[in-house]
Amino acid sequence: MNDISAKIVSALKGVLKETYDLDAEAGILNIEIPKDPKMGDYSSTCAMRLAKTLHQNPKMIAETVAEGLKGKLPEAETIEIAGPGFINFRMKKSALASVINTILDAGDSYGRNNTGEGKRILVEWVSANPTGDLHCGHARNAAWGDSICRLLEASGYDVLREYYVNDAGNQIVMLGESLIARYFEYFGKEYPLPADGYHGQDVKDIAIGLAKQDGDKWLTADSKERLEYFMTEGKERELQKIDADLKLYGVLIESWVHETLFYENNRARINACLDRMNELNLTYEKDGALWFRSTEYGDDKDRVLVKSDGTLSYMTPDIANHVYKVERGYTHLVDLWGADHHSYVTRMKAALKALGYPEGTLEVDLIQMVRMVDDGVEVKMSKRTGNAITIRELCEDVGVDAARWFFVSKDVATHMDFDMKLARSRSNDNPVYYAQYAYTRMFNILHKEGTPEFRREADYDLLNEEHETEMLKLIAEFPKIVAESAKNRTPNRVCNFCQQLSREFHSYYNSCRVSDPENPELTNQRLGLVSAVMVTMKNALDLIGVSAPEKM
């Protein structure tokens, strides 16, 4: 909500109270920008929304409300009724332009809002097994999650960015065995490489690194001790690479929670969960295994917690993981999982519900599959390594900005083809550059030799072009867009916003000259507008992890 629409809302609220003795809720008073600017700058649908409760024709309500608004909204130039009961407001130019100073005062923090204040939210994402490099399937997850965190932070939430490291399962044993095999190979010795082990070049490289660092002492070492060592080293080195690749990709993780944490002290945290579940009569024994009665909480079958051989199913430590999040004071949990794990959502929600946490504690965004396509052909493997294309390769190939824009601009609920040829192209086909080019154009205007220095004004009354009005309305919407994108976790809307603002600006640039020596007054006001648009654009791009270049 910006200053202007806030004023409209409060005026409407007052009138509804006076004439109908009605305390209208926020949803009813929602202010919109009409698609067609001819309708007005802002519009309210409250008359239509109230038709039922007031038992009146929406058009009549609209007329009554418009009548009541007379003299109460000095910022409005005209208030008109249209269609089935829209109330359309055309604002005075100076009222719309007041947002310029608001933005220039706020600077980097323009767009920040307090809609999430007091809410503690833990976002867990990426969470790939530390057994290999992150590939482009993870890249969609990583970009989306990071943008969600940026949006939540900008909206005042207390956010923790977390990565869950699956380092307790059999896959780490396989990693250790695979490394040992490659280590032996380096010294020309035989050691069986497990069939379901890791055969890629990346694992080989780690083994070679260890061989160079430690020499051949592990060839003859105690086998148990050796496996322990290669597992730990392998995991650590894989995690370092993952961390480095995420940083390269502009993704920040603050907290790494290892699955092994829950196994510490004889499974202390896991057993505490299991004890709680037993006490609540949520479990039973069958065929030598311990089961969770998840069907009583909406699942289609009961799930095994402790297998008949005494080891734990994947879910069990993960329940402890989620309990641990809540224990640290996070009341809202968000997980980003691959869509192939969708059945797991019901299971985990069931567990949390059964343990007594309120409904809605956990929300899961499922990320649909990505196909990498280059020039119309699906690319399954990287030519260089024989494995899936890694995030690092993707960044080197198409650039961080293009990669992140492409992944964030499409709703993760839809299947996606990532067009590498398009992402790579430095041409007008590529939507990233459209937005970035708008930014460099603005920068150029302001920093061109001979452009006078902008002086802040009390009133910007000369900005009468239609494009100017449209841009003012758009940049005024930005904090609302940030707030809603954070709440709904839809960073793709920020991409749309960047596109829209760029389009408006490019169009303006071609129809009006900003810097006009003949008219210093108008020039100064336009410089103010361009500065404000520039601040907004930079902040918007930052939310999706895309840079705002001054030169291209």
Add this chain to the structure above:
RNA sequence: GCGCCCGUGGCGCAAUUGGAUAGCGCAUCUGAUUCCGAAUCAGAAGGUUGUGGGUUCGAUUCCCGUCGGGCGCGCCA
């Protein structure tokens, strides 16, 4: 078979969360640089929102059916 997700111009995506004549890019056609960078702009053409019903002032959006595509239905992780 059951469950979850997705169907919007030729292609890729939007649509202010139920609002007005469904928008944008690519591709196609026509134009625009003596002037802040043409990685740009202006215009034309292109649609029964997969399909059939329902809910209401109003549906791309919500509900039910149906068709098509993807994914999942382990004491794997």
